[in-house]
Amino acid sequence: MSDFNLDELADELADFAPAKKKQTSxxxxxxxxxxxxxxxxxxxxxxxxxxxxxxxxxxxxxxxxxxxxxxxxxxxxxxxxxxxxxxxxxxxxxxxxxxxxxxxxxxxxxxxxxxxxxxxxxxxxxRSAEEKRAAEEIARRDKCHDFDKFKPLFEQVKQDLAAGTRVTRPFELKAEIRPGAFFIVGGQISYVAEMDDIFTNAQGRTDARLRVIFDNGTESGMLMRSLQRQLHDDDAGRRITDPAPGPLFADRSEDGVSEAGTIYVLRSESDHPFVAEHREVVHKIGVTSGSVEVRISGAEKSSTYLLAGVDVVATYKVYGVNCQKLEGLLHRVFAETQLDLTIPDRFGHVVKPREWFVVPLPVIDEAVERIRDRSITAYRYSPNAGRLVSTD
Known part of the structure; x- marks a missing residue:
């Protein structure tokens, strides 16, 4: 085979090279x-x-x-x-x-x-289209044309906060969002004026369309989950409690009415698999005429407290009531979600604690509010609905 000169080879291949395109400007x-x-x-x-x-x-x-x-x-x-x-x-x-x-x-x-x-x-x-729509929905507000109807509510809430008859608490769960509830979000007081029927969204989660009024005279038709997201994302986001309407739940006794006791809500530190997995919604609900601290001392040795330490997550002072009857009333309201759990006590005997319930804290708060306005007897907790429902 003869040797090829590179220049000669290039010449032979030149005939096969594609024509150069005309440079277009x-x-x-x-x-x-x-x-x-x-x-x-x-x-x-x-x-x-x-x-x-x-x-x-x-x-x-x-x-x-x-x-x-x-x-x-x-x-x-x-x-x-x-x-x-x-x-x-x-x-x-x-x-x-x-x-x-x-x-x-x-x-x-x-x-x-x-x-x-x-x-x-x-x-x-x-952001994805879904994220962008969610952000736009939160931000989109219209002028509230009937704000005069809501303005007195905002003024009263501000007075209640100043007087201490209402307080703010950290926002925790979606169940706290309900008609009549007040929140602080984005530095503004917001009021849930209306809630449409609950539906299941494309992701299989429950949601509902709200009418939310803001104290600057605007309103939004945002979704419940949009408000929930906004409250969680806002470090200063808070919920505003309902007012205490008298001595039954006042911070101190009035007009000589003596203190009868305290409603207390506990969470267990037990390592039982079910309790550990659902710790945020497994609560012990009780009423004591004495000190809560004394009542729960030695909890880790008592089967009543699941043989474990407990955290006090909420307390409510009560005046002029029968603590035993009040506790029985609360237990009947949440009877359908009583914790079905048996454990051995320290002597090896199998026991079934009866004061533990699988219920979110905001629902317990609502039950207490309904005790305040004497409407609790017309309600019970529905595990399927995840909220208090009327017994009528």
Whole structure:
């Protein structure tokens, strides 16, 4: 085999080289059109459809939909992009955006500052469409046209907080969100004026549409889970308790009414598998005429306290009532969710503690509030509904 000179070999291959493309010069506007259309083509190839308008769409899809509509309307754009339109995207009808007219610059402005690379298809921290809708729902508020009806409620709540007849507590569970409840969120007092029927969302979680009034005269039709998320995300988010309406639950005795005792709610430190897994909702509910601290001393040696230490999570002073009857009333209200658990006592005898219930703390709070207004006898706790329900 003869040796080949590299120059000779290059000469022989030159005839087979593809013809060089003529260098085309584009204006900045044309370059933007081409780059923007390439984004639309890439979207079509990834999703198998043209981008669509709609608030339920991702911000990028909405941007591409507006852009495609503009390109279809301009003849010079169609001519410029004809060779790149392999899928016939420019030949379709121009579809207007639903609702208010959208501007591509307005949409693009929503993306400003998210990424310094100016490539909107490679943003690193863009929220999903679902997250964006949730944030928009929380932020979207309208003027409350009947605020005069609610203004006295806010004024009374502020007076109650100043007088100490209402207090604020950390927000814990979704069950605390109910009609008539007040919260502090985003530095404003909010009032749950209405709640629609509870439904199950696409993720299998319960939710409900609310009408929430804010003390600045605005309102929102947010979802219950949106308010829950906002309260959890706000380090200063709090719930406002209902007022204590007299000596039965006052902080001190009044008019000579002597203190009868304390309703107490405990959580167990037991390592029993069921208790450990559901510790946040397994509570002992009792009423004592003495000191709670004395009552729970030596808990780790008593089967009544599951042979473990306990934490006091809530107490309520009571005046002028029969503690034994009050305790029996509370136990009847929560009877359907009594903890079905047997353990051996320290002597080896099997016992079944009867004062433990699987119920969230906010529901116990509500039961206490209904004792205050004497309506508790018309309610019981439903484990299926996860709330107090009327017995009527």
């Amino acid at each position: 584009y204006t900045p506007r044309e370059e933007r059109m081409i780059a923007g259309f390439e984004d639309i083509v890439r979207f079509f190839e990834e999703h198998g459809r043209v981008p669509q308008h709609g608030e339920d769409r991702d911000i990028f899809e909405r941007l591409y939909a507006v852009r495609l509509g503009r390109l279809r309307e301009l003849e010079d754009c169609r001519a410029l992009l004809a060779s790149a339109d392999l899928h016939g995207l420019l030949s379709g009808p121009s579809t207007p955006a639903h609702g208010a007219e959208l501007d591509i610059d307005d949409l693009a402005s929503e993306l400003v500052g998210l990424d310094e690379a100016n490539d909107i298809t490679r943003l690193l921290h863009v």
